[in-house]
Amino acid sequence: xxxxxxxxxxxxxxxxxxxxxxxxxxxxxxxxxxxxxxxxxxxxxxxxxxxxxxxxxxxxxxxxxxxxxxxxxxxxxxxxxxxxxxxxxxxxxxxxxxxxxxxxxxxxxxxxxxxxxxxxxxxxxxxxxxxxxxxxxxxxxxxxxxxxxxxxxxxxxxxxxxxxxxxxxxxxxxxxxxxxxxxxxxxxxxxxxxxxxxxxxxxxxxxxxxxxxxxxxxxxxxxxxxxxxxxxxxxxxxxxxxxxxxxxxxxxxxxxxxxxxxxxxxxxxxxxxxxxxxxxxxxxxxxxxxxxxxxxxxxxxxxxxxxxxxxxxxxxxxxxxxxxxxxxxxxxxxxxxxxxxxxxxxxxxxxxxxxxxxxxxx
Numbered sequence: 001x002x003x004x005x006x007x008x009x010x011x012x013x014x015x016x017x018x019x020x021x022x023x024x025x026x027x028x029x030x031x032x033x034x035x036x037x038x039x040x041x042x043x044x045x046x047x048x049x050x051x052x053x054x055x056x057x058x059x060x061x062x063x064x065x066x067x068x069x070x071x072x073x074x075x076x077x078x079x080x081x082x083x084x085x086x087x088x089x090x091x092x093x094x095x096x097x098x099x100x101x102x103x104x105x106x107x108x109x110x111x112x113x114x115x116x117x118x119x120x121x122x123x124x125x126x127x128x129x130x131x132x133x134x135x136x137x138x139x140x141x142x143x144x145x146x147x148x149x150x151x152x153x154x155x156x157x158x159x160x161x162x163x164x165x166x167x168x169x170x171x172x173x174x175x176x177x178x179x180x181x182x183x184x185x186x187x188x189x190x191x192x193x194x195x196x197x198x199x200x201x202x203x204x205x206x207x208x209x210x211x212x213x214x215x216x217x218x219x220x221x222x223x224x225x226x227x228x229x230x231x232x233x234x235x236x237x238x239x240x241x242x243x244x245x246x247x248x249x250x251x252x253x254x255x256x257x258x259x260x261x262x263x264x265x266x267x268x269x270x271x272x273x274x275x276x277x278x279x280x281x282x283x284x285x286x287x288x289x290x291x292x293x294x295x296x297x298x299x300x301x302x303x304x305x306x307x308x309x310x311x312x313x314x315x316x317x318x319x320x321x322x323x324x325x326x327x328x329x330x331x332x333x334x335x336x337x338x339x340x341x342x343x344x345x346x347x348x349x350x351x352x353x354x355x356x357x358x359x360x361x362x
Contacts, residue, residue: 110137163346168231171321176314177212193274206276220298234320248273263287
């Protein structure tokens with residue numbers, strides 16, 4: 001087992017980078033198999049439970065029994081979720097892992113990426129941000145004979161005057177809810193739809209999992225999502241949320257009426273019983289709150305149903321954000337499109353709280 005330390009995720013105040021259209025920071029394809037394993041190599045396992053930038057120094061490697069004196073740092077590989085994770089290795093080009101050298105990488109907590117298999121498809125999975133089993137994932141450090149393993153590269157271009165600063169980036173603000181359904185003074189797992197005699201499905205159903213506490217027929221629930229520093233001159237915000245119907249009034253075919261409201265935008269959905277309802281709304285940027293944006297969920301009592309129960313799984317707001325980093329010491333979940341006319345995008349950040357070296361990773 002390797003011991004390592006997490007370091008703060010930090011951003012340079014004046015940097016630029018290239019991102020492909022629609023590509024998210026740290027996003028990659030995830031195969032569900034063990035084809036990444038080379039059975040002729042040794043793998044050293046360690047756990048990650050929080051998302052952030054991690055550093056493994058030479059002391060940690062030696063104490064774990066890794067024979068550093070026989071390994072070219074360019075040979076190191078790191079795997080998680082079945083794919084190779086890009087590394088930055090300080091001093092890794094001289095063929096030796098010296099005392100002051102270290103490995104850095106972007107590690108992610110265990111979300112619901114693997115639970116998708118239980119539900120049969122991503123379309124049936126109610127919450128991709130939360131694992132039903134654990135928030136901790138294993139990472140595997142190994143080495144081979146290649147000098148072309150997956151690496152992060154350093155941007156050395158500092159000719160800032162060659163580029164026009166962009167006005168905003170897209171910020172993704174996500175909240176997911178896992179408290180469960182309140183019953184008898186405790187909060188319980190949602191089993192989803194049951195059959196005659198209370199029998200449950202042998203597999204996982206879309207209305208099964210850990211979600212927010214429910215609201216009943218005629219009631220509502222309001223959620224506040226952080227949306228600081230929205231760029232008023234930018235495009236519309238996009239809201240994505242999943243709501244679950246968690247009851248079935250047998251006397252009606254259509255027994256649930258959901259209404260989701262944000263600012264001037266309102267969306268209604270009428271459906272039957274236990275259903276996973278995907279909501280997407282384009283929101284005028286003027287309706288985004290200064291600090292938080294309120295979204296209201298309501299079970300409308302107009303269908304003649306005697307009962308209804310609904311709950312929220314998660315909410316995601318993607319909105320244009322100014323270059324003001326809110327005085328934070330860490331900042332993530334930002335997205336960029338390729339610059340329409342220039343080879344690189346120049347990001348001139350401000351209001352970032354840093355008193356030491358700054359790291360920007362993409």
